[in-house]
Amino acid sequence: MNxxxxxxxxxxxxxxxxxxxxxxxxxxxCGGPGCLAKQCLQVRDExxxxxxxxxxxxxxxxxxxxxxxxxxxxxIALIFPxxxxxxxxxxxxxxxxxxxxxxxNKTVPRLLYSDVEAKQVIEKENDIPFYKMQTRLILSNxxxxxxxxxxxxxxxxxxxxxxxxxxxxxxxxxxxxIKKSGLRGRGGGGFHTGRxxxxxxxxxxxxxxxxxNADEGDPGAFMDRSILEGNPHSVLEGMxxxxxxxxxxxxxxxxxxxxxxxxxxxxxxxxQAKELGILGNNILGSGxxxxxxxxxxxxxxxxxxxxxxxxxxxxxxxxxxxxxxHTSEKGLWxxxxxxxxxxxWANVPMxxxxxxxxxxxxxxxxxxxxxxxxxxxxxxxxxxxxxxxGMTLREIIFDIGGGIPGGKSFKAVQTGGPSGGCIPxxxxxxxxxxxxxxxxxxxxxxGGMIVMDEDTCMVDLAKYFTxxxxxxxxxxxxxxxxxxRRMGDILKDITEGKGRMDDILLIEDLAGMLxxxxxxxxxxxAANPVISTxxxxxxxxxxxxxxxxxxAGVCRELITYxxxxxxxxxxxxxxxxxxxxxxxxxxxxxxxxDTGKCIKCGICYDVCKFEAxxxx
Amino acid sequence: xxxxESKLDSIIKKYNNEQGSLISILQDxxxxxxxxxxxxxxxxxxxxxxxxxxxxxxxxxxKAFSLKPKGKxxxxxxxxxxxxxxxxxxxxxxxxxxxxxxxxxxxxxxxxTLETVNCVGACALGxxxxxxxxxxxxxxxxxxxSLLGTKIAKR
Numbered sequence: 001m002n003x004x005x006x007x008x009x010x011x012x013x014x015x016x017x018x019x020x021x022x023x024x025x026x027x028x029x030c031g032g033p034g035c036l037a038k039q040c041l042q043v044r045d046e047x048x049x050x051x052x053x054x055x056x057x058x059x060x061x062x063x064x065x066x067x068x069x070x071x072x073x074x075x076i077a078l079i080f081p082x083x084x085x086x087x088x089x090x091x092x093x094x095x096x097x098x099x100x101x102x103x104x105n106k107t108v109p110r111l112l113y114s115d116v117e118a119k120q121v122i123e124k125e126n127d128i129p130f131y132k133m134q135t136r137l138i139l140s141n142x143x144x145x146x147x148x149x150x151x152x153x154x155x156x157x158x159x160x161x162x163x164x165x166x167x168x169x170x171x172x173x174x175x176x177x178i179k180k181s182g183l184r185g186r187g188g189g190g191f192h193t194g195r196x197x198x199x200x201x202x203x204x205x206x207x208x209x210x211x212x213n214a215d216e217g218d219p220g221a222f223m224d225r226s227i228l229e230g231n232p233h234s235v236l237e238g239m240x241x242x243x244x245x246x247x248x249x250x251x252x253x254x255x256x257x258x259x260x261x262x263x264x265x266x267x268x269x270x271x272q273a274k275e276l277g278i279l280g281n282n283i284l285g286s287g288x289x290x291x292x293x294x295x296x297x298x299x300x301x302x303x304x305x306x307x308x309x310x311x312x313x314x315x316x317x318x319x320x321x322x323x324x325x326h327t328s329e330k331g332l333w334x335x336x337x338x339x340x341x342x343x344x345w346a347n348v349p350m351x352x353x354x355x356x357x358x359x360x361x362x363x364x365x366x367x368x369x370x371x372x373x374x375x376x377x378x379x380x381x382x383x384x385x386x387x388x389x390g391m392t393l394r395e396i397i398f399d400i401g402g403g404i405p406g407g408k409s410f411k412a413v414q415t416g417g418p419s420g421g422c423i424p425x426x427x428x429x430x431x432x433x434x435x436x437x438x439x440x441x442x443x444x445x446x447g448g449m450i451v452m453d454e455d456t457c458m459v460d461l462a463k464y465f466t467x468x469x470x471x472x473x474x475x476x477x478x479x480x481x482x483x484x485r486r487m488g489d490i491l492k493d494i495t496e497g498k499g500r501m502d503d504i505l506l507i508e509d510l511a512g513m514l515x516x517x518x519x520x521x522x523x524x525x526a527a528n529p530v531i532s533t534x535x536x537x538x539x540x541x542x543x544x545x546x547x548x549x550x551x552a553g554v555c556r557e558l559i560t561y562x563x564x565x566x567x568x569x570x571x572x573x574x575x576x577x578x579x580x581x582x583x584x585x586x587x588x589x590x591x592x593x594d595t596g597k598c599i600k601c602g603i604c605y606d607v608c609k610f611e612a613x614x615x616x
Numbered sequence: 617x618x619x620x621e622s623k624l625d626s627i628i629k630k631y632n633n634e635q636g637s638l639i640s641i642l643q644d645x646x647x648x649x650x651x652x653x654x655x656x657x658x659x660x661x662x663x664x665x666x667x668x669x670x671x672x673x674x675x676x677x678x679k680a681f682s683l684k685p686k687g688k689x690x691x692x693x694x695x696x697x698x699x700x701x702x703x704x705x706x707x708x709x710x711x712x713x714x715x716x717x718x719x720x721x722x723x724x725x726x727x728x729t730l731e732t733v734n735c736v737g738a739c740a741l742g743x744x745x746x747x748x749x750x751x752x753x754x755x756x757x758x759x760x761x762s763l764l765g766t767k768i769a770k771r
Contacts, residue, residue, distance in 0.1 A: 034740040037751030071740030219696030222737035257643065257680045258736055298639050298678025301734065315638030316670070317677040333636075374739055376698035382740035414697065450697045464700050468734070474677070577758060579713055601713075602706050603757045 002277040004285040006167035009278075013154050020155060025060045025102050026080040027051075028143050032067025032226055033261075034383065040075035046094040047077070051102075060102055063152075066142040066230015067222075070130055071383040073113070078125060078143055085125040086111045133400045135362070136386045137370050138346050142230035147265045150272040153233040159278055161349035165241050166286040169352075174245040175201065178348070180356035182368035187213055187341030188304065188417070188445050188521070190367075190434040193348075196338055199328035201246045203336035208248040210239055211332065211339040213309060214255040214262065217301040218417030219468065221448035223372040224342035226384055228255070228262040231346070232269035236292065238345030240279065241352065243290045246338055251292040254309055257299055267294055301418070301472035304446075305520045306331070306339045308474065319474045320520035341446065343372055363389035367433035371447055377414075378453040380405050387432070394428040397451055408453040412536070416445030418465045418472075419525035421532030422458065441532040443525070457554035458537040459544050463491040465529035473522065480523030483514045487530065496557040499545040504534065553615040556600045560616055563604075565590045567612035574604035574613060619655045623648065628663050635664050638674055642681060651682045679734075687722040687729035691715075691763075692746040696735030699742035703756070707743050708732065710757035714764055728764075 003009050029035075029044040044064055051060050068076050073087035079101050086097060086108070093111055100106045112121040113128045122128050125143075145152035153159070165174055179194030200208060212235060216224040228235060239251050255263045270292050273279035281289045295313055303309045303318040310332045312318040331337025347369060351359045360368045367389035373396065376382050380402035387396060393413060397403070404410050412422040421442030423430075430436045434444050452461070470484035487510050493499050511527035518524045534541060543549050550558040563574070563583070570588040582598045585591030593604070593613075605613045627644045631637035638660070645656050652675050661668040675681045693708045712718055715728055722729040738744045741753025745763060752763060 033736075033738045033751075034753075037738050037741050037744070037753045071738075074740075216737070217734065219700075219735035220698040220739050221735070222739055225737045258733065295637075296640060296643055297680075298643075298674070299680040299734075300678050312639060312678075313636065315634075315636045315674065317673045319677075376739040376742065377701050382698075418697070448697065450701060452701055456701050461701070464697070468695075472734075579710075601709060601757060602703070603710070606756050607758055 001275070004277065004282075006163040006284050006286075009159060009163050009284055012276075013157075013160070016151050016155050023081050026063055027060065027097075027102070028063045028065050028078040028080065030066075030068040030074060030076040030078075030143070031064040032069075032071065032074075032142075032230065033222060034067070034071030035074035035076060036261075038074045040089075042091055043075045043077065043089050043094060046091040047098070050094050050098045054098060054103070056098075056102070063146045065145065066147050067139070067226035067384055068143050069134075069136075069139055069226075069384040069386075070128075070381065072381050083124050083126065085113055085123070085128060087113055130381045130383070130385075130400055130402070133395065134386050135370050135388045137350060138227060138234070138343065138372060139230075139384060139386045141234065142226070145231065147230050147232055148268055150233060150269070150276065153231070157353070158233050158349075159237055161352040162237050162240055162278065163284065165244060165352060166284050166288065171201070171245045171247065174241060174352065177352060177356045178245070181351045181359040182356075182363075183344065183347055183351060183359065184367065184434065185340060186343035186347070186371065186446065188443070190444055193340060193344055196328060196340070197242060197246055199326065200248075200336045200338040203329045205336050207250075207335050208246055209332045209335060209337040210243045210246060210248045210251040211309070211313070211337060212239055212251065212253040212345055213304065213306075213339055213341045214253055214259075214266075215297040215303050215309060216256055216259070216342075216446065217297075217304050217472075218446050218448050220376055220414075220450045221374045221417060221446055223374055223384060223447050225256075225259050225262050227342050227346050227372070228259070229265050232262075232266040233273065234346045234349060235266070235342055236269055236273055236279065238340075238348035239292060240283065240290055241348050242338065242340070242345065244288050248338070249290055251290065252313055252332070253292060253294045254297055254303070254313060255294060257296045263294065263296060270294065300474070301468075302474045302520070302522050305522060308520070309339065310337060317474070319476045320522075322519055343447070364431060364433040366435050367444075371432065371444070373447045373449040375401050375449050375451070377450040378404055378408065378456065379451040389433050390431040392429050392431055393423065396432065396449070397428065401451065404451070404453045408455065411452045411454055411456055412458065414442070414450040414452065414461070414529070415448065416443035416528070417448050418468050419443070419522065419528050420445050420448070421528045422452070422461070422536060423532070424536040441528065441535060443528070455552055455554070457495075457550050457552035458533040458540045459491065459495055459550075460552075460554045462530045462533045463488065463495055466491055466526070469522065469526045473526075477517075477519035477523060479514050479517040480519065480526060483510050483518075483523075484526055486510060487514075487527070491530070494541065494544050495550070495555040497544065497548040497555075499541075501542075501545055503545065504538075504541055508534065559600065560595055561593055561598055561600060561602075561604065562595070562614050562616065563591050563593050564612045564614050567610045569610055569612070571609070573607045573609070577603050577607050579603065617653050617655060619653055619659065621659060624656055624659050625663065628660065633664060635666055638664065638666070638671065639678065642671070642675060646681060650686045651684055654683070684722070685726075687726050689728050689748055690746075691728060691730050692733045692736070693719070693730070694734075694736045694738070694742065694744040694746070695732045696739060696742070698739035699735075699744055702742045704743035706757050707745060707755045707760065710760045711745075711764075714760055
């Protein structure tokens with residue numbers, strides 16, 4: 001079918017909707033990366049088997065969806081129309097759910113979310129504290145659709161923003177709406193999307209490109225992956241609208257090679273959109289033509305930088321260039337090019353559907369709309385959260401995230417990816433927006449939020465990020481290539497107890513040089529983790545240097561393992577598992593660890609059930 | 617090594633001999649051979665009419681490419697931030713000890729290749745190890761033995 005007008009699109013939508021019964025039971029199994037790793041597909045297959053065995057195949061839909069966000073509780077299934085949330089499922093639970101909930105309209109309490117504090121079980125997804133405090137504008141559709149079905153996307157109003165734009169708006173009007181909405185880039189820089197579009201639109205040239213940056217290279221972040229895997233059409237719709245506004249005929253999606261499912265889903269989405277005439281020549285009979293190509297990234301963090309990404313699209317090594325001339329004038333193949341990240345594109349259809357005013361009412365003075373964060377690390381409710389800009393870090397970490405596991409205390413939260421900063425406890429009440437995060441020495445970045453507890457060593461963490469960035473530095477400019485290497489050497493010395501007090505001054509010097517003299521964003525922000533940990537956790541550096549102690553017990557050269565005779569029961573578990581055979585002792589007798597042989601692998605510490613292995 | 621040029625040509629043709637598709641072409645070749653044979657890169661340079669240095673430059677710049685043959689089974693240890701703060705380094709070291717190789721290397725019997733990856737995007741499950749595309753979450757050094765199976769654990 002090739003839709004040749006906006007009316008035909010709307011007719012198709014009506015036809016799809018009229019064939020659907022909203023009260024028909026549907027089992028939506030989360031197929032996000034977290035649940036996949038917990039074998040959710042086996043659970044789904046079991047549902048399919050069970051539903052056919054009960055002869056309900058025509059009466060119940062089973063949908064494999066994108067990420068629902070609450071990865072901690074996976075595998076997850078939602079039962080519609082009631083909206084019942086079942087968690088931590090295994091194939092053994094399936095028959096009971098089908099019997100009790102799908103057939104008898106009751107719940108299975110043992111599989112529901114239980115609120116320990118309120119001493120009650122919660123049936124509905126929306127009542128669970130993790131979801132209740134969120135504003136899920138982008139992520140909520142993930143659970144409603146099968147990402148491989150364009151009909152599902154149309155059924156929830158997909159491509160209606162495109163229809164509105166092509167049917168009733170000219171490009172300046174669209175541009176005006178995006179500018180008024182206050183939407184800013186969700187990939188890191190936070191540049192105003194409307195201004196970016198305008199610059200590319202105004203740049204001279206017949207051929208212009210729009211690019212979707214899906215090379216999510218930040219370790220600890222998987223927002224873009226989940227949007228592209230779970231709702232690829234929303235990104236495509238945003239791109240088509242952007243291309244129409246800018247006057248571009250060709251677009252690229254640059255997908256990270258490590259995300260095969262995102263790649264597969266976006267390629268299928270493009271194929272489906274082309275078959276319907278939503279993409280390609282003469283879109284919906286409007287005379288506007290636009291095509292999208294997909295490129296796989298090569299696994300280089302620096303390719304998140306726009307000029308490096310464009311070099312990579314041209315088949316070259318992904319080295320950035322100085323931006324004396326903006327990519328909006330000379331980007332890909334030296335043509336005007338507009339690059340936005342996945343989440344930014346996914347915001348576009350929503351803004352046009354609901355209006356710029358609606359969007360700009362959400363958030364703070366300078367930061368509008370919602371932001372998706374990947375809340376990970378030492379936190380109870382790991383997963384993806386979407387909150388309005390301006391929510392405080394404390395609300396995100398403690399109210400939504402449920403605080404720190406194991407009764408440990410919070411130490412810091414790292415935002416903004418490897419070149420973000422670590423924010424300490426006393427700053428947790430700042431609202432999350434672009435400016436405030438930058439003020440405290442971190443940044444919004446693409447939305448990674450890694451929580452750390454008392455067992456995380458901040459010097460080790462600074463070393464980790466510095467080493468990461470040094471590995472990922474493309475090597476084109478000297479400050480980044482050499483500066484990060486020297487900084488890594490100094491941090492290594494400190495974590496090994498070989499640091500000197502004036503090393504701190506040296507690092508601060510290097511940090512200033514990196515910031516001032518590096519060529520691209522990777523280098524200019526690379527010192528943020530070091531600067532922010534020095535600012536807020538200087539005492540930890542001092543402890544490493546002058547006391548030769550790692551307060552968190554992480555830095556191997558500064559700790560020793562030992563067995564506490566009071567707690568040791570002589571069970572022999574540590575002895576059995578010790579790789580260098582450094583533990584001796586008879587059964588049911590106190591064991592002894594030979595520190596000379598110990599390689600500090602930490603296995604004894606992990607396996608001991610009696611807290612008898614001590615780290616000092 | 618002897619390479620099948622017609623196979624390479626069909627990959628190159630799929631991308632219309634476009635120089636801009638160099639990375640995609642190399643990726644497809646790597647899927648075929650599990651690494652980039654030198655001869656294949658030479659052939660690509662010739663076919664796309666670009667200098668060999670450009671092909672080698674790209675092949676060595678991006679992490680996705682390997683110039684060394686890989687083992688039958690691939691083990692990727694995620695070293696992302698979320699996995700790092702939950703102790704992925706300990707897991708990697710235990711794998712290195714058990715396999716008797718360092719990250720980036722392949723065992724002598726060509727069975728295992730051990731590699732690190734910056735982030736596999738399954739941060740909620742950290743530390744994550746991916747064995748032949750199968751994700752294993754919440755890894756600890758002690759779980760390494762069952763990941764590898766008893767055969768390896770004993771050697």
